[in-house]
Amino acid sequence: MHEGDALFIVADTNSEVVLTALGALRCELAERFGFIKKGVYEILWVTDFPLLEYSEEEERFVARHHPFTRAKDEDLHLLESNPAAVNAIAYDLVINGDEMGGGSLRIYTKEMQSRMFRALGFTDEQISERFGFFVDAFNYGAPPHGGIAFGLDRLIMTLAETNSIRDVIAFPKTQSATCMMTQAPSRVDGKQLKELHILIEDDKQPKN
Known part of the structure; x- marks a missing residue:
């Protein structure tokens, strides 16, 4: 030093x-x-995220991203024996140190999705009870798929070289959680409440 x-x-x-x-x-x-440096944009893709991480609070492994993310094929043999060593096919786009977007490739087979749920500590009975509708949908076939979600407001904030997302957000909210453009929250039409099967006295009408 x-x-x-x-x-x-x-x-x-x-x-x-x-x-x-x-x-x-x-x-x-x-x-x-x-x-x-102002006006310089350093772009980085972050990959090789862990598929699972151990939760001390729940005393089990939980999904690092979400339980529908695919594991890397070369790590699948470790899913039951060493789940902490399994990496996911997930990715983040980082510009100048800030995350601008993230996504993953998804599980698309019933067998793999069931293995993932079991790695998270669910029994076959729990999988059927909680996710049966989802897992059964794979019986009809699903193509390999994935995606990415961009934080458009954060990207515009970076390009505009401002330090606050409030300067560029499309629908800004105040600290009181009100929208100055749409005047939300506001009173709800009685017809809308009836469509939602909500019956309430006029003087106690909820706001949207």
């Missing part, structure tokens, strides 16, 4: 906490000391 250097030590039993803290610190220092 040299004069003027700084050393940061972060520790936790959960490595995710450490990595999140160090990542936030790195971004904060880069912003504070002007290391981020």
